[in-house]
Amino acid sequence: MIRISIDAMGGDHGPAVVIPALMTVATRRPDIRFVIYGREELVRPELAKFPKLAEVSEFFHCEIAVRMDDKPSQALRHGRWKSSMWKAVEAVKSGAADACISAGNTGALMAMSKFCLRTMATIDRPAIAALWPTLRGESVVLDVGATIGADAHQLIDFAILGTGMARSVFGVARPTVGLLNVGVEEIKGQEEVKEAGRMLREANMASMNYHGFVEGDDIGKGTVDVVVTEGFAGNIALKTAEGTARQIAGYLRAAMSRTLMAKIGYVFAKSAFDRLREKMDVGRSNGGVFLGLNGIVVKSHGGADSDGFAAAIELGYDMVRNNLLDRIEADLDLFHARNPHALSSRKSDVVIDAKE
Amino acid sequence: MIRISIDAMGGDHGPAVVIPALMTVATRRPDIRFVIYGREELVRPELAKFPKLAEVSEFFHCEIAVRMDDKPSQALRHGRWKSSMWKAVEAVKSGAADACISAGNTGALMAMSKFCLRTMATIDRPAIAALWPTLRGESVVLDVGATIGADAHQLIDFAILGTGMARSVFGVARPTVGLLNVGVEEIKGQEEVKEAGRMLREANMASMNYHGFVEGDDIGKGTVDVVVTEGFAGNIALKTAEGTARQIAGYLRAAMSRTLMAKIGYVFAKSAFDRLREKMDVGRSNGGVFLGLNGIVVKSHGGADSDGFAAAIELGYDMVRNNLLDRIEADLDLFHARNPHALSSRKSDVVIDAKE
Numbered sequence: 001m002i003r004i005s006i007d008a009m010g011g012d013h014g015p016a017v018v019i020p021a022l023m024t025v026a027t028r029r030p031d032i033r034f035v036i037y038g039r040e041e042l043v044r045p046e047l048a049k050f051p052k053l054a055e056v057s058e059f060f061h062c063e064i065a066v067r068m069d070d071k072p073s074q075a076l077r078h079g080r081w082k083s084s085m086w087k088a089v090e091a092v093k094s095g096a097a098d099a100c101i102s103a104g105n106t107g108a109l110m111a112m113s114k115f116c117l118r119t120m121a122t123i124d125r126p127a128i129a130a131l132w133p134t135l136r137g138e139s140v141v142l143d144v145g146a147t148i149g150a151d152a153h154q155l156i157d158f159a160i161l162g163t164g165m166a167r168s169v170f171g172v173a174r175p176t177v178g179l180l181n182v183g184v185e186e187i188k189g190q191e192e193v194k195e196a197g198r199m200l201r202e203a204n205m206a207s208m209n210y211h212g213f214v215e216g217d218d219i220g221k222g223t224v225d226v227v228v229t230e231g232f233a234g235n236i237a238l239k240t241a242e243g244t245a246r247q248i249a250g251y252l253r254a255a256m257s258r259t260l261m262a263k264i265g266y267v268f269a270k271s272a273f274d275r276l277r278e279k280m281d282v283g284r285s286n287g288g289v290f291l292g293l294n295g296i297v298v299k300s301h302g303g304a305d306s307d308g309f310a311a312a313i314e315l316g317y318d319m320v321r322n323n324l325l326d327r328i329e330a331d332l333d334l335f336h337a338r339n340p341h342a343l344s345s346r347k348s349d350v351v352i353d354a355k356e
Numbered sequence: 357m358i359r360i361s362i363d364a365m366g367g368d369h370g371p372a373v374v375i376p377a378l379m380t381v382a383t384r385r386p387d388i389r390f391v392i393y394g395r396e397e398l399v400r401p402e403l404a405k406f407p408k409l410a411e412v413s414e415f416f417h418c419e420i421a422v423r424m425d426d427k428p429s430q431a432l433r434h435g436r437w438k439s440s441m442w443k444a445v446e447a448v449k450s451g452a453a454d455a456c457i458s459a460g461n462t463g464a465l466m467a468m469s470k471f472c473l474r475t476m477a478t479i480d481r482p483a484i485a486a487l488w489p490t491l492r493g494e495s496v497v498l499d500v501g502a503t504i505g506a507d508a509h510q511l512i513d514f515a516i517l518g519t520g521m522a523r524s525v526f527g528v529a530r531p532t533v534g535l536l537n538v539g540v541e542e543i544k545g546q547e548e549v550k551e552a553g554r555m556l557r558e559a560n561m562a563s564m565n566y567h568g569f570v571e572g573d574d575i576g577k578g579t580v581d582v583v584v585t586e587g588f589a590g591n592i593a594l595k596t597a598e599g600t601a602r603q604i605a606g607y608l609r610a611a612m613s614r615t616l617m618a619k620i621g622y623v624f625a626k627s628a629f630d631r632l633r634e635k636m637d638v639g640r641s642n643g644g645v646f647l648g649l650n651g652i653v654v655k656s657h658g659g660a661d662s663d664g665f666a667a668a669i670e671l672g673y674d675m676v677r678n679n680l681l682d683r684i685e686a687d688l689d690l691f692h693a694r695n696p697h698a699l700s701s702r703k704s705d706v707v708i709d710a711k712e
Contacts, residue, residue, distance in 0.1 A: 135606050145538055148546055182501055182591040190504055190588060216595025220603035232546060233589045235538040237596040239572025244600040247576035248632075250491050252608075255628040262628035269621025272611040276604075 001031050002320050004313060005097035007088040008038030009065035010104025011302050011309070018103070019046035021309035023053045029317060035097050037062050037084035062087055066108045068302060075108030076115065085109060089116045092295035099296035099316035103287070103309060109299055110146060110290060117295040122332050125150075126292035127158050127231070128299070129165055130238055131315070134222030140166045140175075141219060143231040144238045144288060150230035152195035153342055155179065159200060160335060161291035162226035163208045164328035168319045174207060175225035178214030180233060189213065192230075203339065207331050287312055289319070296324060357387050358676050360669060361453035363444040364394030365421035366460025367658050367665070374459070375402035377665035379409045385673060391453050393418050393440035418443050422464045424658060431464030432471065441465060445472045448651035455652035455672035459643070459665060465655055466502060466646060473651040478688050481506070482648035483514050483587070484655070485521055486594055487671070490578030496522045496531075497575060499587040500594045500644060506586035508551035509698055511535065515556060516691060517647040518582035519564045520684035524675045530563060531581035534570030536589060545569065548586075559695065563687050643668055645675070652680060 008018045015038055022034055034057040036043060043061075047054055064083040066075045079086050085104050089112050091097035102109050110126070119126055127143035140162045143150065150158065159177050166175035179197050181189040186197065193213070200210040211224045216237060219227055229237070256266040256273075266273065287304070290297040296319050300312035336342060364374045371394055378390055390413040392399060403410055420439040422431045435442050441460050445468050447453040458465050466482070475482055483499035496518045499506070506514065515533050522531035535553050537545040542553065549569070556566040567580045572593060575583055585593070612622040612629075622629065643660070646653040652675050656668035692698060 133603075135603050148538065180592060182504065182588055216592040216597075217599030217602070219596055220599035229592075232538055233592050236536060236572040236585075236589050237592050240575055240593040240596050241572075241600040243573030243576035244597045245604060246573070247489075247491050248601060248604050251632055255632045256625060258628060258631075262625045265621040265623070265625025265628065267621070268624060269612060269618045272614060272618035272621065275614075276607055276611045 003033045005035045005088040005091035005100045007102035009084040010102040021306040023050040024310040037087040072107040072111035098320040103300040117293040123292040128288040136222030141227040145235035155196035166225045168322035168324040177226040178224035180229035181213035359389045361391045361444040361447035361456045363458035365440040366458040371402045377662040379406040380666040393443040428463040428467035454676040459656040473649040479648040484644040492578030497583040501591035511552035522581045524678035524680040533582040534580035536585035537569035
């Protein structure tokens with residue numbers, strides 16, 4: 001049995017999108033149980049539509065809902081201990097749930113997750129990992145915006161975190177891992193990236209096939225299973241790809257409505273276009289997975305529809321089912337046992353966090 | 357009369373692509389003159405096919421051609437003073453040409469351009485600017501890979517350089533300028549970016565409409581005329597966008613050949629698809645413009661066809677015609693006259709360069 005805690009108030013649409021998604025997943029995964037947090041008067045009517053869902057769910061009323069435009073500090077001030085988002089995260093900490101899913105605002109969810117769950121013992125900073133569609137399938141890309149800048153040790157943490165996720169989600173025993181850089185030659189790029197590359201090559205880990213540097217265009221090609229970068233470049237890469245996809249969708253719409261012939265062609269090819277639109281639709285992607293915390297938190301896209309939110313739940317389910325946290329902890333222990341200097345040379349920011 | 361120096365040996369195809377491009381431009385711009393550098397036995401036969409081009413061109417034989425895979429240091433060692441690439445850049449320095457175009461390797465061309473032309477008096481580092489197709493037309497994005505990292509002063513330099521280019525190429529009197537960041541709020545992002553933002557807002561320059569921060573997806577939207585970032589993030593954004601465009605082209609091809617209906621639709625819409633392919637084809641983009649040097653150097657895409665190389669020449673032509681360098685120098689002078697501390701607080705790397 002896998003128990004998932006749900007912040008029903010997150011996202012642009014709230015319970016109206018979240019609850020039907022739970023029903024979808026409950027049908028597909030009979031061993032799933034939900035712990036749902038949200039405002040009674042909004043969630044109960046939706047739940048009433050799915051009696052079968054009610055059988056596998058517990059619901060708890062929360063007075064407070066974090067708003068999509070709350071700053072992380074505001075959200076913590078108003079929503080700590082009592083908002084649906086906080087309660088959903090806390091359920092993971094207390095053991096009431098194995099993973100938490102929210103479509104709420106990313107900064108608030110990350111702030112609450114860090115505060116409540118804490119980073120893993122040897123991890124300085126959490127990362128947000130995206131599942132990136134590629135020509136070969138999907139890749140894990142991290143960090144896409146949890147923090148700005150990363151030293152070599154933090155990049156290695158991200159590599160280990162991302163590898164654990166790729167093993168859990170793709171079922172690959174030894175995922176290929178690349179460090180995002182401005183060239184593939186070993187002499188190119190930021191010092192931190194070069195140092196991380198040397199250390200990963202030397203570490204030669206059993207669970208990770210270190211490929212070397214990759215460039216921006218390798219992400220869409222699917223050159224590696226895991227692309228590692230710091231949060232500034234990663235966030236810009238992710239948003240630039242989303243922007244490019246939207247831009248080309250715009251060109252395509254314009255091209256298909258320009259002439260009569262094109263319009264006729266569109267009618268014939270409509271179902272092919274619909275499939276293509278699905279592939280290009282960033283709103284359908286699963287948002288981000290928070291890695292490096294003592295618990296699994298999945299951030300679904302704020303604008304996600306029920307299918308998108310269901311996909312985010314199933315992603316969390318798969319990671320629990322495949323023991324993501326145990327895998328990551330085993331790999332971190334193994335790496336640090338062989339590289340004891342790596343741990344002593346880093347400065348932790350956990351103490352600062354606690355005072356926020 | 358505008359004189360353009362041409363490295364005929366650059367690019368994947370060399371003179372066979374370069375020389376026909378010159379003919380195309382010579383027809384469209386009767387006041388253009390070319391100074392061509394390359395290997396006699398390869399260039400002369402191509403030139404012989406276009407007697408009209410020969411009338412507006414001078415040709416100089418160069419024994420050495422920089423290879424596409426030469427490292428910058430190798431290229432400087434073997435090619436300085438004598439390669440076709442060096443000679444083309446040197447023609448700008450000596451005044452024999454107003455701008456230089458090469459499809460040769462970027463690192464070598466930048467190394468030679470820095471060595472030969474030097475950076476402008478108040479500029480620490482040159483930038484490579486890309487013309488980025490957007491939903492609204494085109495934007496200037498810089499730096500896309502000349503150097504890694506940039507402090508606030510260097511970001512401001514890039515903003516001034518990019519503004520000059522946008523004014524010259526788009527004919528906009530006061531281009532909008534955005535700093536690439538991971539959020540649009542003033543409190544977000546790298547310290548350098550935040551400081552540059554404050555300084556640009558305070559400077560309130562007559563030639564520049566400072567918009568604020570922009571995110572990765574704003575580039576394709578065309579939110580601003582000029583997007584400013586340091587070279588690491590800029591290069592990753594550019595390559596990620598190229599990769600995404602290629603990825604979607606792959607999806608489109610697959611979608612249009614999957615069913616009979618889709619194939620029929622494709623036949624009807626073929627000309628629309630051809631137009632779309634042209635828009636998405638990164639090989640047709642003009643490569644990059646080197647900014648911040650005492651001379652105009654345009655790097656055409658290595659894989660460019662004749663139309664692509666012709667576009668790069670016309671870009672250089674337009675920048676000369678519209679007094680790019682004078683505009684940039686006037687803006688730099690104006691900025692530094694009002695912000696004298698900006699100049700004294702920076703460290704120049706010009707001396708180091710001279711010893712390379």
